[in-house]
Every structure is written in C-alpha cells, then in structure tokens.
Amino acid sequence: MIGNDLRIFWAAIAAYMALVVAIGAWSYRRASKEEGFLVAGRSLGPVIGGATLMANQVSAGATIGIVGFHYFSGFSYAWSWPLTWIGWVVCALFVAPKIRRHPGLTLPDYFAARYESKAARAVSAVFILVAYSVMLSAQYQAGGLLFTLVSGISYGRAVLLVAGITTAYTALGGMYSNAYVGLFKAVLLLAGYVLAVPFLWREMGGLHAIGVALYALDPRLTQNWFGWRQLLSISMAIGLGLAAAPYEISAIYSMQSRRATQLAIGWSFFFQAFVGVGVLVFGLSLRVAMPFLPDPDLGTPMLGTSLLPFWIGLLVLVAAVVTFTRTGGAILLTAASAVSHDLYGKLLVPDASDRAKVAAGRIATVLFSAIPVLLAFAHLSLVNFIVIYAAKLMVSFLFVPVVLGLNWQGATRDGALASMLGGVATCVAWSLLGHPYLIGLDSAEAGVLVSAALFFAVSARTRPVGRETLRVFFPPSAQRVRSL
Amino acid sequence: MVRLRTCFLAALLACCRAASAQSIVFPAHDVDIVVTVHDAGTADVIERYALTAPPGDTRWTIFASPCTSVDPIAAMVDDRKLAVAVDERRREPWTEVRLASPPRDRAGAGDTLILQYRVRISGTDATIPIVLPAAVLQRSEGARGASVRVDVRVDDEVRDARVLMPRFERTDSPRAWRARFLAVPAFVRVSLPGGAACDRRWSGSAGGLEWRTTIFAGTMALWVPLYLWWFGRDRE
Numbered sequence: 017m018i019g020n021d022l023r024i025f026w027a028a029i030a031a032y033m034a035l036v037v038a039i040g041a042w043s044y045r046r047a048s049k050e051e052g053f054l055v056a057g058r059s060l061g062p063v064i065g066g067a068t069l070m071a072n073q074v075s076a077g078a079t080i081g082i083v084g085f086h087y088f089s090g091f092s093y094a095w096s097w098p099l100t101w102i103g104w105v106v107c108a109l110f111v112a113p114k115i116r117r118h119p120g121l122t123l124p125d126y127f128a129a130r131y132e133s134k135a136a137r138a139v140s141a142v143f144i145l146v147a148y149s150v151m152l153s154a155q156y157q158a159g160g161l162l163f164t165l166v167s168g169i170s171y172g173r174a175v176l177l178v179a180g181i182t183t184a185y186t187a188l189g190g191m192y193s194n195a196y197v198g199l200f201k202a203v204l205l206l207a208g209y210v211l212a213v214p215f216l217w218r219e220m221g222g223l224h225a226i227g228v229a230l231y232a233l234d235p236r237l238t239q240n241w242f243g244w245r246q247l248l249s250i251s252m253a254i255g256l257g258l259a260a261a262p263y264e265i266s267a268i269y270s271m272q273s274r275r276a277t278q279l280a281i282g283w284s285f286f287f288q289a290f291v292g293v294g295v296l297v298f299g300l301s302l303r304v305a306m307p308f309l310p311d312p313d314l315g316t317p318m319l320g321t322s323l324l325p326f327w328i329g330l331l332v333l334v335a336a337v338v339t340f341t342r343t344g345g346a347i348l349l350t351a352a353s354a355v356s357h358d359l360y361g362k363l364l365v366p367d368a369s370d371r372a373k374v375a376a377g378r379i380a381t382v383l384f385s386a387i388p389v390l391l392a393f394a395h396l397s398l399v400n401f402i403v404i405y406a407a408k409l410m411v412s413f414l415f416v417p418v419v420l421g422l423n424w425q426g427a428t429r430d431g432a433l434a435s436m437l438g439g440v441a442t443c444v445a446w447s448l449l450g451h452p453y454l455i456g457l458d459s460a461e462a463g464v465l466v467s468a469a470l471f472f473a474v475s476a477r478t479r480p481v482g483r484e485t486l487r488v489f490f491p492p493s494a495q496r497v498r499s500l
Numbered sequence: 501m502v503r504l505r506t507c508f509l510a511a512l513l514a515c516c517r518a519a520s521a522q523s524i525v526f527p528a529h530d531v532d533i534v535v536t537v538h539d540a541g542t543a544d545v546i547e548r549y550a551l552t553a554p555p556g557d558t559r560w561t562i563f564a565s566p567c568t569s570v571d572p573i574a575a576m577v578d579d580r581k582l583a584v585a586v587d588e589r590r591r592e593p594w595t596e597v598r599l600a601s602p603p604r605d606r607a608g609a610g611d612t613l614i615l616q617y618r619v620r621i622s623g624t625d626a627t628i629p630i631v632l633p634a635a636v637l638q639r640s641e642g643a644r645g646a647s648v649r650v651d652v653r654v655d656d657e658v659r660d661a662r663v664l665m666p667r668f669e670r671t672d673s674p675r676a677w678r679a680r681f682l683a684v685p686a687f688v689r690v691s692l693p694g695g696a697a698c699d700r701r702w703s704g705s706a707g708g709l710e711w712r713t714t715i716f717a718g719t720m721a722l723w724v725p726l727y728l729w730w731f732g733r734d735r736e
Contacts, residue, residue: 105727165682171644223706226706226709229594231704238712275731285727288720289720305665305686306686308635308684310637310644310645314682318682322667326667329667
C-alpha cells in the first residue's frame with residue numbers, strides 16, 4: 017500500500033490500538049485483583065465466552081497460516097475444522113464440567129490440586145513457557161509478514177510492532193481485556209469475511225470455475241492433497257490439544273458456570289464456521305489469481321492489498337492484525353500467569369499479596385514477550401506448521417493428565433508426572449527421527465500413547481491421591497454435581 | 501533449558517521439512533507489464549523481464565478463460581527472437597508454453613526478455629490473461645517478493661471501462677491504472693460495458709470441489725445448531 021491507502025491503514029491500526037487501550041484502561045480497575053486479571057472475575061457468559069474461545073483458537077495459524085495452506089495444498093485441509101471440533105466436544109463433555117468444580121485460575125492450579133503435587137505445578141508451568149514461546153513466535157511471524165508487505169517497514173521492525181501491541185493490552189487489562197477484544201475480533205472477522213467471500217466468488221466466476229482451474233493445475237488441489245491419515249493426526253493434535261490447552265482452560269475458568277462454558281463452545285463453532293469457509297475461499301481464489309507466490313503465508317496480505325477492493329481488503333487486514341495480537345495476548349497471559357501465579361505466587365513466594373502477584377503478572381507479560389520475538393526473527397517455517405507443531409507438543413504433554421485425570425480416580429501424582437514428561441519426550445524424539453509415520457504413528461499419536469501407557473502403569477504402582485482431594489473432582493452423587 | 505529448546509527447534513524444523521521445499525525460481529525480480537485495451541475486442545500485452553541470469557529452457561503458463569483467446573506469442577531477448585512452442589498436452593484453462601533457451605552468450609544478467617501478444621476478448625467483463633513463468637520470481641533485495649509493475653491502459657474509444665481485479669489505482673489519466681505486485685497475476689479482469697455478450701460458463705471437471713465444499717459447509721451449518729440444541733437442553 018502507498019499514499020492515502022497506507023495512511024488509512026495506519027489510522028485503522030491506531031483506532032484499534034485506541035480501542036484496546038480504552039478496553040485495557042477500563043479493565044485495569046476490574047483487574048486489580050488476581051482473579052480479575054487472570055479469569056475476568058469468572059463473569060463471562062456464553063456469547064462473549066464463545067467469542068473468547070474462538071478468539072483463542074483462531075490465531076494467525078488460521079487467518080494467515082490456513083489461507084497459506086489452502087493456497088499450496090487446496091481444499092482438503094478444510095476438513096481439519098470439523099475434525100478439530102471433536103476435540104471441543106471432548107472438552108464440553110469430559111473437561112469443562114469437571115474442571116469448573118475446582119476454583120482454580122490456571123492449568124497448573126488444576127495439576128497441583130488434582131495430584132497434590134507442587135512438582136506437577138512447576139513442570140507444567142515450565143512446559144507452558146516453552147511450548148507457548150513457539151506458539152507465540154508464529155503470531156509474531158505472521159504479524160511481521162503482514163506489516164512488512166502492507167506498509168513496507170522492515171520485517172524486524174514489524175515483528176517488534178506486533179509484539180508491542182500484544183504486550184501493551186495484555187499487560188494493561190488481562191483476561192477482561194482479552195475477552196472484550198475477543199468479541200471485537202469475532203465481529204471484525206465476521207464482517208470482513210462476509211463481504212470478501214461473495215466478492216471473490218463473483219469475480220472468480222464461482223466455485224465451479226475455481227475448481228476447473230485448480231483441478232487442471234494439480235488434481236490434488238481439489239481432492240486429497242492431505243490424506244485422511246494426515247488430516248486425522250493433525251486435527252486430533254489440534255483438537256485434543258485444545259481440550260486441555262492452558263489458555264482455553266483459563267477461558268473456561270473465566271466463565272460464569274458449567275452450562276455457560278458448554279454453550280460458549282457452541283457459539284465458538286458458529287464463529288469458526290465463518291472463518292473456516294472464508295479462509296478456504298481466500299486460499300483457493302488466490303491460487304488461481306496468482307499461482308506462483310513466493311511464500312504461501314503472504315496469501316492474506318496479498319488478498320488485502322492486491323485482490324480485494326480497498327475497504328473490504330482493509331477490513332480483512334485489520335481482522336488479521338486483531339487475530340494475531342489477540343491470540344498472542346491470550347498466549348502471553350497464560351504464560352505470564354504460569355510465572356506470576358504458579359512459579360512466583362505459589363512456589364517461590366507463597367505469601368505474596370494479590371497486588372504483588374498482579375504486578376508480577378504484568379512484568380512477566382513484558383519479559384516473556386521478548387523470547388518469541390527472537391524465534392520470529394529466525395522465521396522457522398510456515399506459520400501453520402509452527403502452530404501444528406506447538407499443538408503436537410501440547411497434546412502429548414497435557415491431554416492424558418488433564419482429560420483422563422478428570423475422569424479416572426486412580427490417577428496419581430507420579431503417574432501424571434511420568435505421563436507428562438514421557439509424552440512430550442516421545443513426541444520430540446519421534447519428530448527428530450524425521451519419519452512422519454514411524455511404525456504407522458504420527459509424533460503426537462506416539463506421544464499420547466506413551467503418555468497414556470505411563471499414566472496407567474505408574475499410577476497403578478504408586479500412592480493414590482487423598483480422598484478429600486478427589487472429592488473436589490469426583491463428588492459422591494450426581495445431585496451434588498448439579499448443585500455445584 | 502537451552503538444550504531442551506534447541507531440541508524442540510530441531511524437531512520443529514524436522515517436522516516442517518515439507519514446507520521448505522523450494523520451487524523453481526525464474527531469474528528476474530523486476531517485471532514491467534503493459535496491457536492496452538482496444539475498442540475492437542482486443543488487448544495488446546507487452547511483458548518485460550529484467551534477467552539476472554540466463555533463463556534456460558523455461559515453462560510459461562496462460563490462464564485462458566471462456567470468452568478469451570490468445571494469438572501467437574512473440575518472445576525476444578536482446579532483439580533476438582526465441583522459439584515459442586505450445587504444449588499440446590494442455591489442461592484447460594491453463595495452457596503451457598515453452599520458450600527455447602537463448603544462447604548463453606546472448607542472454608544473461610542485464611538483458612531483458614520481452615513477450616508480446618494480442619488477446620481477443622468478448623463479454624462485458626473481460627478476463628485478459630497474463631503469460632507468466634511457471635516458477636516463483638526471484639526476490640528483490642530486502643523485499644518479500646519480486647517487483648511486478650502492471651499498467652492497464654484503455655483506448656479513448658472504449659467507454660466506462662474499469663479494472664475489476666486485481667486491485668489497481670487510477671493514475672492521473674482517467675483511462676489508465678497502475679498496480680505493483682510481488683508476483684505476476686494470472687489475469688486482469690476489466691469491465692467493458694459496451695462489450696458483446698458472451699457465455700462465461702466453464703466447461704471441464706472441477707475435480708469434485710463443489711460437492712466437497714457443499715458437504716464441508718453443510719457439516720458445519722448442521723453441527724452448530726445441533727450442538728447448541730443438545731447442550732441447551734440441560735439446565736444448570
């Protein structure tokens with residue numbers, strides 16, 4: 017973009033920043049206590065909660081990365097949306113109702129309470145920091161590419177700008193800010209995609225014309241570039257990872273009730289459906305209109321600057337900016353809470369005041385933001401590949417001790433620790449071996465299987481968790497479950 | 501901790517190996533394209549590629565939509581004509597063209613490869629194909645892609661014309677538009693209100709894209725209300 021168009025783009029970004037600062041300032045007072053900062057005072061209803069869950073999930077991996085995936089691989093990756101939703105149903109049935117019984121603020125809180133273990137809290141907090149560094153770097157990388165292409169500033173400066181925006185509003189407003197910016201993001205995505213998709217549909221001559229052009233280019237683009245085996249392993253890693261993802265657990269802790277959480281998951285599907293169709297049409301149309309882009313991740317910025325009419329393109333670009341800064345904010349908040357709440361507040365200085373913990377959270381937000389900046393400078397791979405790999409690490413580490421731990425009373429502290437460490441070590445080792453399906457298993461599947469085997473085997477041979485502790489998660493009667 | 505992170509990054513790179521597979525690169529990063537639309541249902545296109553190395557035998561692609569046909573293409577480097585061969589195994593709507601390799605001592609860095617052709621268009625929304633190398637262009641220094649400048653000009657006799665897609669800026673002249681891209685677009689769509697009617701329907705197989713998309717969108721459209729109904733029955 018140049019001239020007046022570029023000025024309007026910067027004005028739109030400035031307006032977004034002003035809105036974020038206003039929401040942050042308004043939230044600042046509500047977030048003066050730790051429960052306000054980390055879980056919005058447990059006040060979110062189904063619609064805002066749904067927007068929050070969607071806003072966490074639909075990251076740069078979707079608005080930049082999946083557009084790039086559709087660009088280079090065609091239609092088949094679209095199936096990852098409904099397949100990923102299976103993970104959300106697992107969450108609605110087996111995670112959300114049970115974890116809501118515990119008045120925790122973070123996922124490590126759950127580990128400490130369920131397994132009576134400071135070690136489980138510490139290990140999970142450190143893991144969150146490592147895995148979320150990778151995840152956050154994908155957001156910064158996507159933002160860097162977008163700002164570079166749109167405005168012409170250098171990639172390094174663009175990454176710093178994205179990190180600055182993300183850090184500023186997260187440090188100011190915490191979860192309140194994230195929730196309301198999440199709603200704004202949902203509205204913006206809906207508006208941008210609802211306008212852009214019909215335009216592309218008409219100008220490209222409809223779905224049949226796009227299909228004819230893609231099929232002639234490479235038949236796999238309209239059929240199965242990714243086979244069912246690959247799609248299942250990617251979607252299960254993302255979906256089941258979401259069922260136990262630390263930022264989604266924090267969002268679940270932020271909801272008013274169990275029912276609000278379950279309905280919020282439904283509302284998040286509503287928002288995701290628009291995004292899923294939108295990114296599909298974007299990627300496919302762009303492949304026909306510009307078949308030889310230098311980098312598939314440039315798809316969304318190219319659409320916004322070169323293909324769509326100015327105002328629709330601007331909406332799509334600003335929605336993408338909101339997407340990666342907002343998801344970056346959720347990641348940052350979760351990582352900061354692992355430092356301030358779990359490592360500082362619970363392990364290092366257990367008698368720290370609420371005010372000190374909130375201050376530690378804000379400082380941790382700023383400090384933690386720096387590590388992914390360095391990873392983003394390294395430009396590791398396509399944005400969505402980074403997101404998928406971070407998801408594989410998370411599902412290997414978290415799925416078994418969270419989901420099975422909430423549903424099986426026999427799980428013990430040692431079983432959980434063995435399962436977490438064994439799962440993630442297997443996933444990393446499997447990836448390092450370099451064979452995508454060694455003995456028929458993807459790295460995430462191998463990680464989850466080893467994690468589950470260790471979970472049951474070690475739990476069967478070690479001291480069980482006390483009955484009082486179990487009563488929180490496994491109340492004696494269904495009646496009591498409902499009253500909670 | 502540092503070792504652990506190094507390990508994760510190594511694994512990440514191993515996982516992403518498929519993504520880093522580089523496409524073939526065409527040795528040019530500065531491209532000028534001029535499209536001139538005439539009254540008689542024709543458009544002339546001239547493409548200039550500033551070469552940074554000898555291009556060798558190259559494959560080119562043409563996106564020929566219904567209501568459009570491309571006359572024979574003239575190609576030259578340094579005033580020397582190159583043989584242009586249309587690949588008979590073409591897959592509609594893409595037509596593949598091969599340019600013979602210019603002699604190595606006659607084409608290299610600093611030379612300009614020029615393509616010139618006439619497009620015959622009909623219909624009120626004309627799709628003018630741009631012949632593009634079937635390869636990624638080199639990146640300009642410090643940029644994320646090449647520098648492709650496209651100018652669209654319309655003769656005085658053509659009334660109320662405007663460029664529909666990609667996005668162009670109107671220049672000082674009301675009959676000229678300009679845009680800059682990172683890659684060569686496959687076509688320029690121009691609205692020509694006075695053009696003759698033409699059936700834009702595409703023939704050929706869409707490879708099942710339509711029914712797949714319908715099932716995909718239908719699954720999502722059903723899933724949302726079903727989920728909300730199912731979990732909405734349960735009162736707290």
